[in-house]
Amino acid sequence: MRPLSPPTAPPRRRLRALATVAMAAALLAASACGGDSGGASANGEVTLRFNWWGSDTRHKITQQVIDQFEKDHPQIKVKGEFGEWSGYWDKLATTVAANDAPDVIQMDEKYLREYADRGALLDLKKADGLDTGKFEPDTLGAGEFDGGLYGLNAGINAFTIVANPAVFKAAGVPLPDDKTWTWDQYSKLAQEISVKLNGKGWGTAAYGTNDASLNMWARQHGQSLFTKDGKLGVTAEGLTEYWTNLVKMQEAKATPSAEFTSQDMNAPLDQSGMATGKLAMSYAWSNQLNALSKASGEQLKVLRLPSVTGKASENGAYYKGSMFWSISSRSKHPKEAAEFVSYLANSPAAGNLLLAERGVPPNTEIRAAVAPKLQPADAASAAFIQTISSELGEPSPPPPVGGGQVEKIIQRYTTEVLFGRLKPDQAATQFLKEMDGELNK
């Protein structure tokens, strides 16, 4: 009996692959060679590449803005490239390495200086056609350093404590006065709630899971996580106090167990303790109020952080850019790119579509125009941003090169401290040593 006949087909040759052999030899010089980020066709039409991360809601509204822009500017086409957060940065790094970066880039504070200090981003102050005149003055600082502006604030947010009124009610405790409360009062309040909830929840999430909480703590003590000249601005004593206080709160059961906190640290927003109704208070950025409220099914309230002195103006608050618009320094069409960024930031058409999805519009005119259109939670955070404008401290500088991962490092030490694997003072010295290594590599 004959064996079955084989199901194979003859292999195909790829002529193009042979051409690539020659290309492969020029591999390493590629970074210096010209790439192609956007083309210009014969009739003067320019194509820009624009990338952003976000949810599908954001994708839809941003695409609508692009369509509107293309209508208003027939000579410019914009190709949108979008995805989710973590893949976004891998892709951006790879495309920049291959000199293939998009023209307009949605940027985050963590990576702003990593790219800008190395020359990958355009100084927007020198960009033609970019108007920041109507921007609230405090909002530009977040993207400025070394005399240049490398990221245009795309949405203001501030670091807040989010409170769940329903949980407060269940514990029979009134909401606090966030204009005058101190850390002591905050801690006692949380403890009281935990006791009254009797295992069904806790008063507050642990801090130390976000670099902003350390930053605000430092600012309340006359320091800052990072200084303007790109150095670490916290001391060992400050850090020790920060973590000692945290451990005390955990021991008093004001915060959940170490395991819960560890799990909560990197849980997606709608899986967090606040969203699942287990915490009366938690830490969040003001522009996350909408998503948190939806996930928890309650109208959450936004509160200021407590201060050392009990005065709201001394709680270290600052305006952050939830994200920034940046332009690639190697873009072939900087003028058109600047036009597009200006459109995103200043045009009423864009403002009406984007609303407050990326944060409160820094352009005061746009902000006023969209205020009545906002959903209740977004309106509440916008009102909050407005209210604290008189209480702000100095703008907070973005992390320097090597500092982008500081949040992950803080989280690691917080975990160690909460599990009792390190004492606060040990964590403090080790943290400083590690950050030193990262910043001065």
Place this chain on the structure above:
Amino acid sequence: MSALGELETLGRMKAAGPPDRAGRAGKVHQPKTSKKDNLAAYLFLTPWLLGLFLITVGPMLASLYLAFTDYNLIQAPQWIGFENFTRMLSDERLHNSLRVTFTYVFVSVPLQLGVALLLAVVLDRGVRGMAFYRSIFYLPSLLGSSVAIAILWKQVFGTEGLLNQVLAPLGIEGRGWISDPSTALGTLVVLNVWTFGAPMVIFLAGLRQIPAMYYEAAAVDGAGTWRRFRSITLPLLTPIIFFNLVLQIIHAFQSFTQAFVVSGGTGGPSDSTMFYTLYLYDRGFGNFDMGYASAMAWFLLVIIGVFTAANFVASKYWVFYDD
């Protein structure tokens, strides 16, 4: 046909006892390197060689070069010689990642292969509904690297997860398996064992290739189940066991996606799941330190190379080939 007759003799001789180095049925095989073979061989290897030189070698050599540079992805690489490698010597987090990875390799690979082999043997017995069970046991492997696995694993091992719910009535207090630094790695070991589908399928394919007549000859000679397993199945399966061992070890050393997805990219809690490749990725893409990452990659290659070579050397003593 004389070939069949020879084969039958071979079969009976093999069924009679465990093979040893001389157990190639007394035939001495002399491979000849003739000109004809060279041409044929290289002709058959052409697609692979093309792929090697056009797609693989270039980037690999590039990454070797980068290992000796300071490369931040944005600016051109700067030559720094062995500095990356000396830095690796004092990098505590790297040593930790080596510990984590080695633990993972030496615990999860034997477990996974053991389970895979056990189930392959059981399923191969001709249980009714075998195809169904095979598919069921393979299903987890399909999910293993998906984005949903993080949530699913939390559902099982989280503070409110299934495991704790099951332990509660037994009086054992549950913990945050996935968020406690001392147990988080364990959950990833379980995840690797859970996805035993791939080696299981390969074992099954290997079991299926063992000619039935060997078993029949053995049954005729009165050998029992365990004897048959030990004397026929295991020896004839050794090439496949070897294959699975080598590849699962390489695979485990390179394990990335599961740790990335379950820990949210952090290697947490507290670096307890910071696998070597996760740390490498973090350094390269997160810290823009691609030169150091490349150095780490080549060091890993050396480690894996050493283990694989050791595997190959040891294989002469326990793997039995039919050719």
Place this chain on the structure above:
Amino acid sequence: MTTETLRVANRRTAGITPARFRPVLTHLALAAAALVMLYPVIWMVVSSLRPGDEIFREPGLLIRDLEISNYRVGWNALTEPFTRYLLNSAAVVFGAILGNLVSCSMAAYAFARLEFTGKKFWFAIMLVTIMLPIHVVIVPQYILFSQAGWINTFLPLVVPKLLATDAFFVFLMVQFIRGIPRELDEAARIDGCGRAGIFLRVILPLMVPALATTTIFTFIWTWNDFFSQLIYLTDPKMYTVPVALRSFVDSTASTSWGSLFAMSVVSLVPVFLAFLIGQRYLIKGIATTGIK
């Protein structure tokens, strides 16, 4: 011949324990193991049938409000209907399977059966290519493909498979071929076959389990391969299933879990089917072991 075929199906059920009890015990053990193994999967399927906000509030596996809208919503939630991503993945997978089957079997035959100068060297090189993590090769590779103009096409994902860059399968097939008795080669050579003839008529048919395994695994791994597909495909219209699934997750705002789970279930179906169908060829392999 018929008796042998029958025996083939039930060859190892003869044993010491009474034949009656064994199937029951085995079934019970297997069923229990299956349930434990499948819990996360079952939970995911059940969650895809629950309204979004109930997913994490309802414990247990019993569905109170059956909700299939997750499937409809999820299908259209992203900028393209999910069909587009399924088709994209299918195209990539098909090309990859074809490529692997052809090129890897050829390379494996050379390594397993032919003697040639440099054999050990090339074999070692082949193994080394498996050992380097993709993250450090991706940037040079991206630059390579970018110079060739292949970014945002499926070419960087398929062409490497046509050139046997999946050394895993070469190695797999080598091990399988080495398990085929050389006597059969000799028999074919006596019949007048050259190297290619032996390859096509003897080795390939006997390698069906390995070919089936290669097909199944290429399908599954390419279907689930996230990183390269993320890096090389920039236009969302070109996205494949794993990249599209990730888009459902937004760690900074709210994730549509219902849609994610629904679409994860949907994307499991083709791979699962591929496995169901493919595994029959693993069984068929036994019928063509060169005894006849």
